[in-house]
Amino acid sequence: MNSYKILNQKEFSQDEFSLIPIRLEDRYQIMKWRNEQLYHLRQQKQLSVEDQDKYFKNVVEKLFVVEKPEQLLFSFLENDKFLGYGGLVHINWPDKNAEISFVMDTKLEKFRFDELWTNYLNLIEKVAFEELKFHKIHTYAFDLRPQIYSILENSGYSKEAVLSEHCFINNQFKDVIIHSKFNQKF
Numbered sequence: 001m002n003s004y005k006i007l008n009q010k011e012f013s014q015d016e017f018s019l020i021p022i023r024l025e026d027r028y029q030i031m032k033w034r035n036e037q038l039y040h041l042r043q044q045k046q047l048s049v050e051d052q053d054k055y056f057k058n059v060v061e062k063l064f065v066v067e068k069p070e071q072l073l074f075s076f077l078e079n080d081k082f083l084g085y086g087g088l089v090h091i092n093w094p095d096k097n098a099e100i101s102f103v104m105d106t107k108l109e110k111f112r113f114d115e116l117w118t119n120y121l122n123l124i125e126k127v128a129f130e131e132l133k134f135h136k137i138h139t140y141a142f143d144l145r146p147q148i149y150s151i152l153e154n155s156g157y158s159k160e161a162v163l164s165e166h167c168f169i170n171n172q173f174k175d176v177i178i179h180s181k182f183n184q185k186f
Helices: 024-036 049-063 106-131 147-154
Strands: 012-014 017-021 072-078 081-092 097-104 136-142 158-169 172-182
Touching: 012 106, 017 106, 024 049, 024 081, 024 097, 024 106, 049 072, 072 097, 072 106, 081 106, 097 106, 106 136, 106 147, 136 147, 136 158, 147 158, 147 172
Parallel strands: 097 136
Antiparallel strands: 012 017, 017 072, 072 081, 081 097, 136 172, 158 172
16 A cells, blocks of 8 residues: 555544545546546546546656645545545645645445545544645535535534636536634643
């Protein structure tokens, strides 16, 4: 298993859920889910196997060898079964903050969206607040999946900003909603 130089531990877990450094073996499943969920991602086109292999070779592999990577990506597991991936992205090391990213198995969105997002947030907060001692983490969400806002708010995130008509999706301008949470122990 790979490990990030900046982290003291490789695995973060709670109950049956865990985060481990992103695994090469998950790359094609991640590609599939990202291609299925293009509508809510910043990704502009369908990914090919070649695109995904290049990304893992040129970006992901390098995350494990630098002291302070731009992002920390994890495979999200339930009882060792791969259900999603995400991490802390657009990390601002001097200001101790980062954006939260998470993509889950598309088939699970309909039935387990709330449960998996809530468990993922609990784990990514362990990484950000307990391990890295970050001051703040936030989400950056196109206003396309309103069910996510109650999950965030029930997990202690506050709506911090609305970027009005900030993105152009399906021939319409959409807002971007930012929710944030501060480290209460910092």
